[in-house]
Structures are given as structure tokens and as C-alpha cells.
Amino acid sequence: MMHWCTLFPSFRQTHAILAIDFPCFGRSSGPSGQANLWRSSDSDLIHRLLSSLSCPPSSVDALAQCMGAGALLRAIAADPTPFSGKIVTHNATIGAWPSSLDARVASSGLRILAYHEVDPDHMREAVCYKNLKRLALSQPESAALVDNALDRGNALEMSSVAVEGLSRTGCVSYKDPHPHVLERIRRFVHSQPPARKNKNFELASIVGADGNKTCSDPKSRFQVYARVRPLLHEEAAGSLTRKSSTTISAKNVAFDFASTFHGSAPVTAVIDPLLSAFLSGSSSGVLFCYGQTGSGKTFTVDQLVRHVSTLPRQLAASYVQIYHESFFDLFDGNSKLSSSSAVPTSLAILSSDLPAAVDRANALRNTESTRMNAASSRSHSLLTLTSPANPAVTLTIVDLAGSERVKRSGARGDRLAEACAINSSLSGLVRVLHSVIDPAAKHTPARDCALTYALKDVFQCPRTRVAMVACVSPDGESDGETLCTLRFAAGCTWVGAEKKKRRRSPGKRVGRERLEALEATYREVEGRFGAGAGNIVTSGGVSVRGWEAGSGRDVDVVLLHYYGGAAIREGAYGTWDVAEVGERLRAAGVNARVLAPDFPGHGGSSALETQSAKPERSAFNQGGGGVATVLEVLDETGCGERTVVVGFDWGGGVAVAAAEAHAERVKGVVAWNAAYRQEAGEAVGGGQRWLGGVPYRRAVWTDSVWITKAKSDKVCEKLGLKEGVRKSKGGGCMEALVEVAQAVAVPTSVK
Numbered sequence: 001m002m003h004w005c006t007l008f009p010s011f012r013q014t015h016a017i018l019a020i021d022f023p024c025f026g027r028s029s030g031p032s033g034q035a036n037l038w039r040s041s042d043s044d045l046i047h048r049l050l051s052s053l054s055c056p057p058s059s060v061d062a063l064a065q066c067m068g069a070g071a072l073l074r075a076i077a078a079d080p081t082p083f084s085g086k087i088v089t090h091n092a093t094i095g096a097w098p099s100s101l102d103a104r105v106a107s108s109g110l111r112i113l114a115y116h117e118v119d120p121d122h123m124r125e126a127v128c129y130k131n132l133k134r135l136a137l138s139q140p141e142s143a144a145l146v147d148n149a150l151d152r153g154n155a156l157e158m159s160s161v162a163v164e165g166l167s168r169t170g171c172v173s174y175k176d177p178h179p180h181v182l183e184r185i186r187r188f189v190h191s192q193p194p195a196r197k198n199k200n201f202e203l204a205s206i207v208g209a210d211g212n213k214t215c216s217d218p219k220s221r222f223q224v225y226a227r228v229r230p231l232l233h234e235e236a237a238g239s240l241t242r243k244s245s246t247t248i249s250a251k252n253v254a255f256d257f258a259s260t261f262h263g264s265a266p267v268t269a270v271i272d273p274l275l276s277a278f279l280s281g282s283s284s285g286v287l288f289c290y291g292q293t294g295s296g297k298t299f300t301v302d303q304l305v306r307h308v309s310t311l312p313r314q315l316a317a318s319y320v321q322i323y324h325e326s327f328f329d330l331f332d333g334n335s336k337l338s339s340s341s342a343v344p345t346s347l348a349i350l351s352s353d354l355p356a357a358v359d360r361a362n363a364l365r366n367t368e369s370t371r372m373n374a375a376s377s378r379s380h381s382l383l384t385l386t387s388p389a390n391p392a393v394t395l396t397i398v399d400l401a402g403s404e405r406v407k408r409s410g411a412r413g414d415r416l417a418e419a420c421a422i423n424s425s426l427s428g429l430v431r432v433l434h435s436v437i438d439p440a441a442k443h444t445p446a447r448d449c450a451l452t453y454a455l456k457d458v459f460q461c462p463r464t465r466v467a468m469v470a471c472v473s474p475d476g477e478s479d480g481e482t483l484c485t486l487r488f489a490a491g492c493t494w495v496g497a498e499k500k501k502r503r504r505s506p507g508k509r510v511g512r513e514r515l516e517a518l519e520a521t522y523r524e525v526e527g528r529f530g531a532g533a534g535n536i537v538t539s540g541g542v543s544v545r546g547w548e549a550g551s552g553r554d555v556d557v558v559l560l561h562y563y564g565g566a567a568i569r570e571g572a573y574g575t576w577d578v579a580e581v582g583e584r585l586r587a588a589g590v591n592a593r594v595l596a597p598d599f600p601g602h603g604g605s606s607a608l609e610t611q612s613a614k615p616e617r618s619a620f621n622q623g624g625g626g627v628a629t630v631l632e633v634l635d636e637t638g639c640g641e642r643t644v645v646v647g648f649d650w651g652g653g654v655a656v657a658a659a660e661a662h663a664e665r666v667k668g669v670v671a672w673n674a675a676y677r678q679e680a681g682e683a684v685g686g687g688q689r690w691l692g693g694v695p696y697r698r699a700v701w702t703d704s705v706w707i708t709k710a711k712s713d714k715v716c717e718k719l720g721l722k723e724g725v726r727k728s729k730g731g732g733c734m735e736a737l738v739e740v741a742q743a744v745a746v747p748t749s750v751k
């Protein structure tokens with residue numbers, strides 16, 4: 001990371017700078033040399049970090065080195081949304097080149113400047129070198145490779161500098177690039193992207209890769225339009241230029257849309273195809289207005305509502321706003337809805353009366369005056385109409401809150417929190433849209449935020465027609481934001497592509513059925529426990545998935561996930577399937593309530609300002625630490641004395657520590673591949689005390705490269721066990737849990 005420090009002064013004017021020490025490196029926690037513990041989730045880590053900082057889409061330039069560059073390339077392959085276009089790498093290494101990366105780079109307009117200094121660790125035969133070279137030859141607009149040995153004029157030559165006290169391990173030596181190379185990198189990052197020779201390059205490459213259709217196909221169910229509002233007072237025109245009725249350019253980059261609109265005339269063409277399908281009852285539709293704050297989204301929605309009102313029909317209409325991830329019913333005095341699936345008020349209304357009803361409701365919407373817009377919407381609004389011909393068919397008009405760079409909008413305090421919530425939910429929407437278009441995506445992350453959750457049926461139903469209006473401002477000061485909006489919207493033009501149908505194996509079908517069963521379970525839990533996105537949220541913001549046997553309760557089982565993971569086995573890094581665990585226990589004669597919390601800053605739980613759950617033992621018991629989280633869950637879900645705590649990996653260490661600290665509440669503990677870190681001076685052999693405190697204990701081990709007998713022995717020693725149960729692959733944890741839960745439910749002499 002320090003490699004790049006000399007570049008920072010020149011970027012300080014234009015960028016907020018974020019320098020990352022990956023876990024186990026530099027100042028970040030974790031034992032050194034344990035990068036393999038988190039490497040499989042490094043791209044997720046980068047995305048979570050950017051999303052926690054609420055970076056708007058297309059706003060991040062990146063400089064990365066060695067395995068950090070590999071992580072970055074994986075992050076781009078997974079989702080290029082946050083990245084704005086300039087990527088500089090040095091000696092990038094990667095185990096396997098992601099199959100979607102070439103198409104991602106081509107379609108997102110990213111450009112990579114890659115330096116390579118050949119040495120025994122970074123050879124020309126290495127995967128990354130070979131692929132960067134191939135990319136530079138096949139997509140010279142997107143990638144350039146500088147091999148230092150072959151191109152001395154441009155080489156990233158280095159001199160070594162040692163910096164005292166830079167990391168917790170002492171002195172770090174870093175290499176200082178020569179000034180002329182720094183200047184080249186600086187110019188690259190600050191450069192305007194060149195005008196594309198073939199403006200359909202992005203689309204062409206996507207079509208080539210996947211055989212998909214594009215937006216220029218009028219039959220596509222997803223159409224993307226751009227609308228440029230007129231200049232307002234005191235604004236001066238920027239680089240936005242109209243090229244044709246379907247093309248506009250900003251900062252010399254041309255973008256193609258289904259149509260572009262300029263000025264104030266109503267843009268009825270964007271909604272007419274949706275309206276006719278809606279009125280005939282043939283298919284549902286959703287129309288989004290997307291763009292930076294003050295670009296004309298609310299204005300456009302207003303015009304569209306007035307257009308709908310000219311069609312004389314009796315309709316049912318509901319109107320909600322999403323503010324800070326909660327739903328409010330605008331047709332019921334802006335009352336808060338108890339959950340994301342609660343049904344809002346539905347008005348039976350004549351379409352001609354709709355504008356007046358919407359205007360009245362809009363007075364209740366959260367709006368504020370910012371530097372960018374005198375009446376800026378601080379919430380997303382969703383107006384949903386039900387088809388008179390078919391009650392199953394709806395048309396939803398979504399006025400998205402505007403993305404904003406808080407430096408420009410001057411947001412502070414509550415406004416800043418709002419801006420962060422808005423940016424992060426827009427990023428959630430962008431991620432969902434990308435997952436819809438990506439043939440390799442296995443999962444649509446619709447549960448990540450309230451906005452995508454509300455629209456999840458849209459994303460899942462292949463018949464729903466979708467229109468997006470990218471609203472942009474012609475003001476020169478907004479050129480940067482305009483480019484981001486257009487780049488994102490142009491990227492969405494591939495959403496129209498029918499995702500290549502993957503042949504599902506019977507196993508995958510079972511997976512989908514399980515997912516649906518899980519959904520049903522969440523709804524059940526939601527009903528029983530109250531508010532939350534299919535679960536409960538504690539007063540401290542801990543999201544807890546729950547499952548109950550439904551016929552009395554013998555034990556409470558609390559499942560703890562690994563550091564950097566999530567509780568529910570729904571996404572890539574989830575650990576548990578609460579329903580599966582509950583059913584397995586029920587089959588073994590134990591009626592259990594199974595609870596799986598997400599630690600603060602993980603999964604659905606909010607991050608704490610003071611501290612997220614940290615991996616060090618010393619942080620377990622601090623506010624927000626693992627043990628404190630477990631206690632909060634026990635308290636707020638009413639876990640009785642018959643509680644079993646089960647933890648995997650880092651969660652296993654937390655389970656052990658929680659059982660030790662609250663032996664009066666915990667009757668059983670199962671530590672699976674537990675990462676228990678001994679504190680300096682801590683006597684591990686606490687077994688004697690444990691025998692009296694927590695009667696039922698198991699340590700389970702699954703063979704893997706980093707599990708050693710020594711680690712297993714340490715946890716066993718801590719638990720007062722002679723040895724752990726060692727399993728060759730998976731499975732052992734459930735058997736141990738069944739044993740312990742049976743013993744806790746009907747106390748026996750099992751120890």
C-alpha cells in the first residue's frame with residue numbers, strides 16, 4: 001500500500017483517499033501470513049468496505065499491487081459498479097482469471113494500466129501477466145501493460161525507502177516510483193476517457209460474449225432512456241452534447257439509449273409501452289427515474305403521473321416512501337409500516353383524481369433544501385397502480401432519491417446520514433441490476449436493502465417490463481456526476497438481454513426449493529417476532545434470523561458465523577441454514593428455536609460507530625464485541641436457561657468465550673473449527689471450572705489446510721475435553737449439536 005503513498009499528494013485535490021491494509025497485513029488485525037483465511041472473500045470485502053463508505057456508483061479509481069491487485073480484479077469481475085474507470089496495478093497476481101472479467105472491463109468502460117516487474121514471484125508465465133497481456137492486445141482501449149524489463153522508458157522503476165513505525169510489526173520498507181512514472185500514472189488517473197471509436201463497443205462485446213440482445217432491440221423488456229433537463233438559473237453549460245435522438249455524450253464519451261429527451265416537454269414515450277401492457281392486464285411494469293440530486297427525477301415522475309391521469313380508468317393505487325430503510329404509507333398520513341412486507345393502503349381512485357392525491361401525499365414526503373436542490377427528495381417513492389383488467393398486474397413508478405457527492409451537496413448531520421443511506425441503497429439497486437444481467441450471477445441480492453426488497457418480484461419475474469429514465473443535468477459543475485449516471489445507465493442497457501438460461505441440475509432445483517422454503521420460514525418468523533426484514537432486529541441493531549419448531553420449545557440454539565461472513569447461508573459467505581438445523585433437531589426429537597445473529601457490521605446488522613465485532617479475543621467483551629452481541633441476542637429473544645451456543649471458526653471462539661462469560665445462561669457449547677485466540681497471560685486450561693459451569697461441550701474439527709492438531713488441542717484444553725471430534729469433510733458439527741441439544745433438552749449424563 002505504501003507503494004502508492006507518493007501519489008497521494010497529487011490526488012488529494014480530486015479524490016478522497018482510502019488506503020486499505022488487508023486483514024493480517026499492515027495495521028489490520030489477524031495473525032500474519034493467514035491471508036488464506038479471507039482471500040476467498042476479498043472481493044466481497046472490498047465491496048463491503050466501499051458500500052460502508054457509501055461511495056456512489058462509478059466513483060472509485062483504484063491503485064493496487066500484487067495480491068491486492070488480484071483482489072481488485074476479482075472485485076471488478078464480481079461487480080464493477082463502484083469503479084469509475086481508472087485502475088492502476090503493479091505486479092498483479094491472481095490464481096485464476098475470472099471468466100467474466102474481460103466482458104466486465106469492456107462493458108463498464110474501465111481502463112487498466114498494468115505495470116509488471118518480472119521477478120521469481122511475478123513471472124511472465126503467471127496467470128495475471130498472461131491475461132493482462134492478452135487483454136491489452138485484444139482491448140487496447142481498455143488495458144495497457146508495461147513490462148518494465150521490455151519498456152524501460154515507461155518502467156515503474158523503484159528505489160527502496162524504509163519507514164519507521166509504519167505498521168504494528170515495526171519498520172516497513174516500500175518502493176518509491178520514479179517521478180516520470182508517477183506523472184504518467186497521475187495523468188492516466190486524471191485523463192478524460194478517449195471517445196470510443198465504436199460507440200456500441202460495450203454492447204457489441206457483451207453480445208459477442210453471451211449472445212445476448214441489447215437495448216437497441218425494441219422488443220427488449222428493459223428500456224433505458226436519458227433525459228437532460230434545461231439549465232436553471234446561474235448554471236453554465238458543461239460538456240453534455242446531443243449527438244442524435246438516441247445518443248448523447250458527456251466529457252467526450254458517447255452513450256446510446258433507446259431515446260434521449262431534452263427540455264421540459266412531457267416524456268410520455270418512456271411510459272406508453274408499459275401503460276398499454278398494464279391496462280390490457282398482460283404484464284406488470286416498473287419505471288425508475290435515476291440520477292444525481294437536482295437532475296429532474298421528481299419533475300419527470302410528476303409529468304408521468306399527470307399523463308396516466310389522462311386515461312380515464314378506475315384504478316387501485318398505493319404510495320409508499322422508503323426512508324432510512326423503513327417503509328412509510330403516504331396514502332395513510334405517512335404512517336410507518338411494520339415491516340417491508342406489510343400491505344400499504346390501497347385507494348380506489350379515478351385516474352383523473354390521481355395527481356391531486358399524489359400531490360397531497362407528496363407534501364408528506366421527506367424533502368429538504370440542499371445546496372444542489374431547493375426541494376431535494378430524501379427518500380425513494382414507489383407509486384403502485386393495479387391494473388383494472390387484471391389485479392395481478394401492477395405498474396410501479398419509482399422516484400429514486402438522488403445520488404449525491406456530499407462534498408457538493410453540503411450534507412451534514414442528519415442530511416449526511418440520509419445521503420449515505422441513499423447512496424448505499426442505490427448501490428444495492430445497481431448490484432441487483434448487474435446480477436440480473438450477468439449470466440454468471442447465481443444470486444440476486446434483493447434482500448440487501450429495502451428498495452430492492454420491495455422490487456424483488458420485478459427482478460424475479462421475467463415478463464415484467466422495466467423502463468429506466470436516467471435524468472442528468474447540463475450544468476458544467478455536474479459533469480462528473482452526469483458521466484457517472486450515463487455510464488451506469490448505459491451499462492443497464494444490457495439488462496434487456498435475456499439472461500442465458502442455465503441448465504439447472506436437480507441439485508440446483510432443490511436449492512431453489514430450499515430457498516423458497518426459507519423465504520416462507522422468514523415470513524413466519526417475521527410474523528412471530530415483529531419488525532425486520534424477515535427476522536428481528538435487536539435494539540443494538542443486531543439482525544437475527546429465527547426459526548421455531550412451532551410446537552413448544554425444548555432448547556434455544558444460537559448459531560454464530562465466522563468473521564467476515566454472515567449468518568444465513570443465502571449469499572456467498574453465509575454459514576447457517578436455520579431451518580435445516582431446526583428440522584434436523586426436530587427429527588432427533590428436540591423442539592428447538594434456532595437463532596442466527598449477524599455480528600455488527602456483517603450480513604444484515606448495522607455497523608457500530610464505536611466498534612464492529614473485532615477478531616481479537618480482547619475485543620470479545622467490549623461494546624459491540626462478539627460476546628456482548630450474543631448476550632444482547634439472548635436477552636432480547638428471551639432465551640431461557642436451556643441455551644446451546646454453536647460457533648464456526650471465529651464464531652467458535654466467540655461461542656467458547658460467551659459460554660465462559662455467561663455460564664449461567666448457556667448449558668451447551670459446540671465449537672466447530674474454532675479459532676480461539678489465547679490472550680497474553682491467559683491460562684487456557686480452564687477445564688475444571690468449565691465442568692461445573694457449562695455441562696455439555698463439544699469441539700468439532702473438519703480437516704482443512706489451516707486446521708492443525710495444535711489448534712484443536714488448545715480449544716479442547718480450554719473446554720476441558722480430552723480431544724475434539726475430527727471429521728474429514730463437513731457434517732460433524734450437526735451430529736455434535738444434536739447430541740448436545742438432546743442432552744440440554746432432557747438433561748442426562750452426556751458430557
Ligand SMILES: Nc1ncnc2c1ncn2[C@@H]1O[C@H](COP(=O)(O)OP(=O)(O)OP(=O)(O)O)[C@@H](O)[C@H]1O
Nearest residue numbers: 229263264293294295296297298299373376377402
Ligand atoms: N425537464 C425539466 N424542465 C424544467 N425544469 C426542470 C426539469 N427537470 C427538473 N427541473 C427543475 O429542476 C429542479 C430540480 O428538479 P427535481 O426536484 O425534479 O430534481 P430531483 O432529481 O428529483 O432531485 P432530488 O434527487 O434532490 O430530489 C426543480 O426546480 C425542477 O422544477
